[in-house]
Amino acid sequence: MHAEAPPALIFGWxxxxxxxxxxxxxxILVMTERINxxxxxxxxxxxxxxxxxxxxxQAVAGVDFNTLGLLTGxxxxxxxxxxxxVFQYLAVWSAKKVKADPWGILVMLALVTALLxxxxxxxxxxxxxxxxxxxxxxxxxVSPYPYLFTQIFASNIGGTATLIxxxxxxxxxxxxxxTFNDFVIHLTPVVLVVLAATLVPVYLLWGRTLxxxxxxxxxxxxxxxxxxxxxxxxxxxxxTVLAFVIAxxxxxxxxxxxxxxxxxxxxxxxxxxxxxxxxxxxxxxGVHAALTEVEWVTLFFFLGLFxxxxxxxxxxxxxxxxxxxxxLTGGDLGITAMVILWGSAIASAVVDNIPYVATTIPxxxxxxxxxxxxxxxxxxxxSLSLGACLGGNGTLVGASAxxxxxxxxxxxxxxxxxxxxxxxxxxxxxxxxxxxxxxxWLRYL
Amino acid sequence: xxGQTARDVMDxxxxxxxxxxxxxxxxxxxxxxRFRNIPIVDEHGRYLxxxxxxxxxxxxxxxxxxxxxGLTNIAFVSDTLQDLRRRLQEVxxxxxxxxxxxxxxxxxxxxxxxETLLVLYQTRRSVPVVDPASRALLGVVSYWDVGRAxxxxxx
Numbered sequence: 001m002h003a004e005a006p007p008a009l010i011f012g013w014x015x016x017x018x019x020x021x022x023x024x025x026x027x028i029l030v031m032t033e034r035i036n037x038x039x040x041x042x043x044x045x046x047x048x049x050x051x052x053x054x055x056x057x058q059a060v061a062g063v064d065f066n067t068l069g070l071l072t073g074x075x076x077x078x079x080x081x082x083x084x085x086v087f088q089y090l091a092v093w094s095a096k097k098v099k100a101d102p103w104g105i106l107v108m109l110a111l112v113t114a115l116l117x118x119x120x121x122x123x124x125x126x127x128x129x130x131x132x133x134x135x136x137x138x139x140x141x142v143s144p145y146p147y148l149f150t151q152i153f154a155s156n157i158g159g160t161a162t163l164i165x166x167x168x169x170x171x172x173x174x175x176x177x178x179t180f181n182d183f184v185i186h187l188t189p190v191v192l193v194v195l196a197a198t199l200v201p202v203y204l205l206w207g208r209t210l211x212x213x214x215x216x217x218x219x220x221x222x223x224x225x226x227x228x229x230x231x232x233x234x235x236x237x238x239x240t241v242l243a244f245v246i247a248x249x250x251x252x253x254x255x256x257x258x259x260x261x262x263x264x265x266x267x268x269x270x271x272x273x274x275x276x277x278x279x280x281x282x283x284x285x286g287v288h289a290a291l292t293e294v295e296w297v298t299l300f301f302f303l304g305l306f307x308x309x310x311x312x313x314x315x316x317x318x319x320x321x322x323x324x325x326x327x328l329t330g331g332d333l334g335i336t337a338m339v340i341l342w343g344s345a346i347a348s349a350v351v352d353n354i355p356y357v358a359t360t361i362p363x364x365x366x367x368x369x370x371x372x373x374x375x376x377x378x379x380x381x382x383s384l385s386l387g388a389c390l391g392g393n394g395t396l397v398g399a400s401a402x403x404x405x406x407x408x409x410x411x412x413x414x415x416x417x418x419x420x421x422x423x424x425x426x427x428x429x430x431x432x433x434x435x436x437x438x439x440x441w442l443r444y445l
Numbered sequence: 446x447x448g449q450t451a452r453d454v455m456d457x458x459x460x461x462x463x464x465x466x467x468x469x470x471x472x473x474x475x476x477x478x479r480f481r482n483i484p485i486v487d488e489h490g491r492y493l494x495x496x497x498x499x500x501x502x503x504x505x506x507x508x509x510x511x512x513x514x515g516l517t518n519i520a521f522v523s524d525t526l527q528d529l530r531r532r533l534q535e536v537x538x539x540x541x542x543x544x545x546x547x548x549x550x551x552x553x554x555x556x557x558x559x560e561t562l563l564v565l566y567q568t569r570r571s572v573p574v575v576d577p578a579s580r581a582l583l584g585v586v587s588y589w590d591v592g593r594a595x596x597x598x599x600x
Binding site: 085092127131132135219222223224225226228230408411412 | 507508509510512513514515516518519520521522523524528
């Protein structure tokens, strides 16, 4: 163990300051987006190992393979499932359920987005729902802006509800050992309240003015959602596997299994069903197509980031930061939870919440002795999750899904500007954090 | 003997659309004469771009399928010809320039003959011949012009 301690000085610097400098540079480069974030994270991880801040063995130990496996497995499952057209089916079906009423459609599409985001990644969800939204609003001759705005919110809110909905939750769940059920029990109730509360100002801002001609509503009602299903075999297979995977998440903990095992096994089963009994060449093509859909940039970003944060942790920088934070909050659990909740929300509104959460996890872990052990940290973990996930709604750059929707809107001829979005979104995000504050306070403090 | 160029096989008097003309006029040309694309010029005869038959489809298809990352399946939409007609009527009096594509390949008049044929083969549609300095539209090279020119040489 002694042999794995960092050298006394690295290029004349204390390892703690060297690691902090590399970490800060990584953060700045990720924020400025001048260099791809996966490249930045991998380079920074390499610098940490090559400079001797940590050994390769320590670097590998710092990588949370449970998070990577869960993300990869779900990406493969979604890549195959989306081929079936089921997500478009859901969107069209929901629009018809409310008789193509413009406000009703806005609410239904928000609910569909939130529901899908709870089980799929947010970017995939908005990529699937936003084009149908644009089609429907074009047919109804109403502005798509309130619809897309609400879907951004719904995707980030829905993603907060479960272990697999948003990367921060996957990281927290994996690092702390919280199960799928823990997230459903502790976060889903407040998420439902936040979603309902968000729709009230949306109605007051835009909903009251949404009207469509009877003839245009008739055209939406004539949509045949069954035609949105492009491959019934894939539909049955993928929904069956998805159902088993979610059931597996629920039962994983009692069975002593990790969520990543469930997700990767589900992905393997679905790949088998999707490709068997094709020829070897066709199978290679099919598997290659599914694996191409995996967001390798995100995975390598995570990989590098885990190493960088672990290096920072080993030098003691995060313990020092934790002690400093505790001195500010006077070691009071309630105040610390509120600082984490509101601090995470504000930070996540302007910076990527993945590096933020990756850094904050060891920071919170280091507070365990102060609060009487790891069990006592529960309010802090839920505060981190709510703050980091919901904070992404604060600005257009707060989450990837926000930028994806804005880009799609622009390509369709409707600009969602940073300022106009922030003016409406930031107060709404603060509302969601205020509700979360009340929830954390009443339930855990 | 000087090498032959695009100028030798182009039609020097092609049908063109003025920038101020309406989509209705452009559609009329395309439907009557079965052109796939027509050059658009300004009041000084300078080349601006082309109005293509593909734009006709773009005008009646929903934006949600035309954009990048848009819908790839709209079999669930059951719009009728009447719906398409109505959509077209909503834009038909707008200037033809809303359908202007300025990314179409153009040829310089001194482009060598074989190079001209290769461009024609690769683009698979008539190619405007434009003076590089003045941007004046000098003509259009089409399959038919080239075919006629080759057959005339044989005779």
